[in-house]
Amino acid sequence: MDARSIREQFPILHQEVNGHPLVYLDSSATSHKPIKVLEAVDAYYRNDNSNVHRGVHTLGTRATDKYEGAREKVQRFINARSTKEVIFTRGTTTAINTVAHSYARANLEPGDEVIITPMEHHSNIIPWQQAVKATGATLKYFELNEDGTLNMEDVKKSIGPQTKIVALTHISNVLGTINPIKEIVELAHRQNAVVLVDGAQGAPHVKVDVQDIDCDFYCFSGHKMCGPTGIGVLYGKQELLENMEPVEFGGEMIDFVHLYDSTWKELPWKFEGGTPIIAGAIGLGAAIDFLTEIGMDKIEAHDQKLTAYAMERMSEIEGLTIYGPSKDKRSAVVTFNIDGVHPHDTATALDTEGIAVRAGHHCAQPLMRWLDVTATARASMYVYNTEDDIDKLVSGLAKTKEFFGNVF
Amino acid sequence: MSFNDLDTLYRQVIMDHYKHPRNRGKLEEDALVVDMNNPTCGDRIQLQIQVEDGKVKDAKFEGEGCSISMSSASMMTQAIKGKSVEDALRMSQLFSDMMLGKEIDPGSLEMGDVEALQGVAKFPARIKCATLAWKAMEQGVEKN
Numbered sequence: 001m002d003a004r005s006i007r008e009q010f011p012i013l014h015q016e017v018n019g020h021p022l023v024y025l026d027s028s029a030t031s032h033k034p035i036k037v038l039e040a041v042d043a044y045y046r047n048d049n050s051n052v053h054r055g056v057h058t059l060g061t062r063a064t065d066k067y068e069g070a071r072e073k074v075q076r077f078i079n080a081r082s083t084k085e086v087i088f089t090r091g092t093t094t095a096i097n098t099v100a101h102s103y104a105r106a107n108l109e110p111g112d113e114v115i116i117t118p119m120e121h122h123s124n125i126i127p128w129q130q131a132v133k134a135t136g137a138t139l140k141y142f143e144l145n146e147d148g149t150l151n152m153e154d155v156k157k158s159i160g161p162q163t164k165i166v167a168l169t170h171i172s173n174v175l176g177t178i179n180p181i182k183e184i185v186e187l188a189h190r191q192n193a194v195v196l197v198d199g200a201q202g203a204p205h206v207k208v209d210v211q212d213i214d215c216d217f218y219c220f221s222g223h224k225m226c227g228p229t230g231i232g233v234l235y236g237k238q239e240l241l242e243n244m245e246p247v248e249f250g251g252e253m254i255d256f257v258h259l260y261d262s263t264w265k266e267l268p269w270k271f272e273g274g275t276p277i278i279a280g281a282i283g284l285g286a287a288i289d290f291l292t293e294i295g296m297d298k299i300e301a302h303d304q305k306l307t308a309y310a311m312e313r314m315s316e317i318e319g320l321t322i323y324g325p326s327k328d329k330r331s332a333v334v335t336f337n338i339d340g341v342h343p344h345d346t347a348t349a350l351d352t353e354g355i356a357v358r359a360g361h362h363c364a365q366p367l368m369r370w371l372d373v374t375a376t377a378r379a380s381m382y383v384y385n386t387e388d389d390i391d392k393l394v395s396g397l398a399k400t401k402e403f404f405g406n407v408f
Numbered sequence: 409m410s411f412n413d414l415d416t417l418y419r420q421v422i423m424d425h426y427k428h429p430r431n432r433g434k435l436e437e438d439a440l441v442v443d444m445n446n447p448t449c450g451d452r453i454q455l456q457i458q459v460e461d462g463k464v465k466d467a468k469f470e471g472e473g474c475s476i477s478m479s480s481a482s483m484m485t486q487a488i489k490g491k492s493v494e495d496a497l498r499m500s501q502l503f504s505d506m507m508l509g510k511e512i513d514p515g516s517l518e519m520g521d522v523e524a525l526q527g528v529a530k531f532p533a534r535i536k537c538a539t540l541a542w543k544a545m546e547q548g549v550e551k552n
Binding site (some may be wrong): 018019020342343344345348349351352353359360361365368374375399403404 | 411417451534
């Protein structure tokens with residue numbers, strides 16, 4: 001994989017920020033978009049813009065073909081059995097909420113348990129808090145080991161006949177931990193519990209095969225994998241989706257509308273009320289083409305190598321703490337703090353050098369409490385980052401430490 | 409921009425307030441208590457104000473956050489102590505204007521160290537850190 005030729009395809013990277021070439025290390029928040037994706041979205045609006053599944057006219061057919069073509073790309077990308085299992089949503093959050101509203105509320109009752117982990121993003125916590133409040137079920141958490149990996153002994157102990165839903169992230173957006181989801185799915189299925197995987201950080205970074213993982217739901221966002229914002233995917237096993245009620249009602253999702261009752265379209269459209277996110281889906285399709293052409297195995301190897309390099313270089317800085325597991329158990333995220341410097345101050349200092357990192361709680365307040373910090377800084381990498389970016393980060397961090405060391 | 413520009417943001421007096429916060433702690437007597445946080449970044453402050461006869465008799469704060477949010481809280485409590493509620497609110501307005509990069513004229517109001525935060529206006533992502541304590545104060549006296 002030639003990072004330089006990949007960088008060429010990302011126009012946004014070729015700019016100066018605060019007088020320095022941009023070093024973008026915030027891809028876990030959102031990734032950049034290659035020309036291929038920008039052009040696909042642009043071409044749709046320029047040439048084919050029309051509503052889908054309605055028009056008899058030519059543009060309507062073209063738009064529908066492109067939109068449904070994107071669905072087929074997603075199906076192949078995650079190896080779903082059929083396009084009926086691929087529902088376009090606004091993003092991971094909407095995908096999880098759809099399951100928490102529809103499946104969870106219909107299937108949970110008092111005494112049942114939903115189990116999640118302390119490393120979840122808020123979007124895989126709050127929907128379950130609300131679902132158990134509405135049904136009288138109980139929300140529980142698996143325990144973490146000290147290094148921020150899941151305590152598998154506790155996972156085995158916790159999943160029982162009362163467990164109805166297990167929801168967990170594929171890869172932690174803070175610790176970078178890659179969870180053994182296949183093993184957890186197997187444990188959950190033995191007790192007839194369904195498993196939802198938050199793949200917001202998984203789908204962009206590792207090869208996802210939903211049939212191999214055998215999870216019941218897999219949710220991800222387009223914008224973290226080189227696609228546009230506003231588009232995401234809910235994958236669900238067909239037999240589960242068939243039995244679920246839609247959560248949004250309106251145009252597009254209906255079969256017959258009578259005065260006092262209506263019937264729904266077949267899958268996947270019954271979950272896609274209203275005019276769908278047509279350009280977003282087409283852009284996601286182009287992003288999948290982009291990633292597939294490089295190869296997800298190559299992207300994974302690149303991420304691993306860069307992460308190992310970042311962890312090694314960053315540990316050279318005295319007084320810098322890195323949170324989370326060792327490099328072989330994590331994806332392209334390095335969350336850290338410099339002793340005595342608040343992460344917002346670190347991020348502001350780095351920004352003056354054109355280096356973009358995230359600072360804050362990363363939408364994971366329970367995990368921040370588990371780490372016993374109020375906030376952290378985070379550098380996250382993707383396909384277009386190079387060792388040069390890491391070198392600039394490390395020199396920026398050294399300067400940051402020196403600056404705040406002197407002002408104190 | 410470079411690390412030299414950081415000096416305009418992190419002035420010595422700001423770092424001094426961060427490292428040695430004034431009025432940090434809890435008021436023992438009955439006080440107005442306001443909890444406020446900045447949900448986007450996790451900064452959190454608990455402000456306690458004692459108002460008597462339309463005057464801020466005492467103010468203290470506790471919390472966690474970056475140097476800008478904590479130093480601003482320290483400076484704010486220092487600035488409003490002994491002022492009338494009306495003046496405290498006027499100062500808050502002046503502070504907001506200052507964050508927007510406007511020239512301010514404090515007139516007879518003694519803003520003290522608060523004016524050291526002027527440089528924050530050049531760092532838009534950090535304005536909310538600086539205004540957190542002032543917003544808490546506004547909410548507190550409005551509750552009164």
